[in-house]
Amino acid sequence: MNANPSPKVNWPRVIGRAILHTVVITVAIIWLLPSMGVFVNTFRPKQAVGSTGWWTILVTPFDFTQYSLENVINVLAGNPEYVETCRENEEIIAAADSGACDELSNSRDRRTCEQVAAGERVLRRCDLLTDLLSSDGMARAFLNSLSITVPSTIIPILVAAFAAYAFAWMEFPGRQVLFVVVVGLLVVPLQMTLIPVQRMFNVLGLTNNPNFPFLAIWLAHTGYGLPFAIYLLRNFFGALPRELFESAYLDGASKWTAFWRLALPLSVPAVASLAIFQFLWVWNDLLVALIFTSGRYSPVTRHVANLVNSLGQDWQVLPAAATISMILPLVIFFALQRYFIRGILAGSVKG
């Protein structure tokens, strides 16, 4: 027995652990910093965002006077100031175009008007800006995103579940071949379909249809989401024990009952992962939204992308807009992390 109770310090090991912890924590901080910037700037006054870096709050993080909801409110509800400025601008541009600068009442406006007429100065026009920042900017886009995403998640999963059930538990000629064809559609990038689908919607009158503003994009997302959803659910249904279904049929259950009472309830984990994956995919999508939505029916991604391209000197509200567009996915991420990760991993093969 060793009489000495004090253990020897294993220095190489201690140093190794110290380096490991330092590297791991540094990497995690580096990864968080970019998002931190946008998050912090969301809650700072517009003037501060433009003049000092977001990290200046780290000196006195609990000094709450340095925070403000100004940008959030402006971007959600719209700032009358922007709308007013651009209305004045429109007036000046019109006067400059018709050579009537002298008719303007304000002397500063007259000078601006002359500069515009001489081509020395360009004023921002209203059309895009009023639409983006008018009374219901991001708030409307957020509701649009919800109206697009919820049906675009439920419809494909339901349609896919019916098909997957048939592929898993029914017998019909060509079952294997048809399933391979459906899975094969996973390789088709949705870029391949955009023009023909757009033309189809034009023919059906679904483009810019004020009565059904979201029908086109619901259908498009359903189509793009189906191959993957069928593939995933078919594999899950197929793994359920056969005896379960056989005893249910013996007890007189129909296919229909077995689908609703057995297959679906037993597949809750798979359906949850799939639903989260599809929800995030649709919520974060820009390309499909650019083509199948328009104007006041744009979702948050498209709205923020428009803001990026048009705000110019008013860029200080961008972080607030971006945060609003990301808040729901982040809540889902933190609340349902397990399903979230499983969904994303399974979804890696989506086309």
Add this chain to the structure above:
Amino acid sequence: MQGQRWWVPWLYLAPALLILFAFLVYPTIHTVILSFMDENGEVLVTEHCKSDVCEWGIFHNYWYAFHNPSMQEAFVNNIRWLVFFTSITVFLGLVLAVLFDRVRYEPIVKSAIFLPMAISFVGAGVIWGAQAGVYKWTNPAKPQVGLLNAILVALVPGFEPKNWLRLQPWNNFALIVVGIWMWTGFAMVILSAAIKNIPKEILEAARVDGANEFQIFFRIIIPSISSTLTVVATTMVINVLKIFDIVYVMTGGRGGTDVIANRMYTEMFINFEDGRGSAIAVILLLLIVPVMIANIRSFREQEATR
């Protein structure tokens, strides 16, 4: 199975098959046809050749796709993305998975790296962009409010702040960094799960036999997760081929940063050159199909070994 009417399965399948046909099968065929047509998609491209001569005859739109300077620039940029984005995400994902496996607060640091996967490319464009993000550039006379320029000004004496998204060819790498930031978490989580699946006894046995950590990494860990590595790498390659939103939001493809998918969008929906856009889409499809097949194949292989 007990007697069922022959049409019952088709009732369950009908909605899915109808939608798949309308939104994937028919449009794909139509796009292939459009790629041989003129800009309006009405007559064959050979009847309306832009430059009077029809190079490659009916494949004129494909000739355009390979010879137009903007397209050639896009191809070069996609190759840059392919090389750097793919290798760095897979490499970093693997290294982080191994490192994080050794600390007790693994779930927390993993969340930090995986978090950007929840964010849209548009959101990432704002987080990193030249307007309000990390790459923000302001007049050198004023304090820099963009993180990158502020750090460099503070650390490097006499550093002149740079407009990173205009600085060729580095602006491409600035965009690739954003992609890496978003997708490394994906690689890390998948590879981490695969590493944890390696039987502990094998690692123990190797250590008992005197193998050091590097030998264990290269001789045991890498070979055991090779099919998972293929899944991750091929997924990244597919991402690269389809990369669109980051470029669209952050630079709009200006300043020499254009990529194939953004060119396709420009030709289709800004220039309204349906034929050219369709040809680019077909090229994308042809590039993606083999990678996708490799991806699905190793995905199933990896499932089988679980």
